Amino acid sequence: METRYFSVEEANELLADIEPLMERLLERRTKVVESRQQIYQLLAAGNSDFGGPAASELAQDFMVIERLARKIRSHGCIIKDLNNGLVDFLSKRDGREIYLCWRYGEPRVEFFHELHMGFKGRQHI
Template sequence: MPHFFTLEEANGLLPKIKPLMAELLAWRAKIIEMRHEVAGILQDTTSNVGSPATSALVQDFMAIDRLLAQIHEYGCEVKDLNVGLLDFLAEIDGREVYLCWRFGEEEIAYYHDLHTGFGGRRRIPR
């Protein structure tokens, strides 16, 4: 059975999640910065197996995977790593929705229906 977050509960997790998301976004920036090197490694995996560059890349992706797993352990979903977007399953007015938080926002102030995504964000009624 899925866990439904209250707004208070989801906001209470942000101090734990924000540093993890900041680290994820830093890893993302590093990978983007290295995209040409990464592409070269991935294009020739047979001769690059076991190379220091391949080993470092694998370690980088393992670090990203660990951070994603840590965030998922809190019960929220990483929706977009480009902007640091998280969703928390919740219920508003008897409807299942996602409480929606984007990295840089102080607190969760928006939600959207399960099928609309970020484009359907609306302010949470107070």
């Protein structure tokens, strides 16, 4: 597969597709995290009804999360952190590879970081 490099403009244009997908993914992730306590209670009680409605709903939530993540990745970007909704777009700057970096809730792609730096190394474009 050919490596895709994004310009800032291309990455920003993709946000129209990616942002609503990330919003749905984060909502579903929150639901899973909130239901975690219910699953722990079932396990602690020795309940083996893992075919019940709670387990089925949890499995469905995981499938939705995976489907949404696949849709986001299909645009050529990389999901870096589901807790914070971080997405990176491979790009080039001064002849070297970098990541353009976007976090859910930000209005546009305005940051980049070196490949090895991650979120803490973000700099304004």
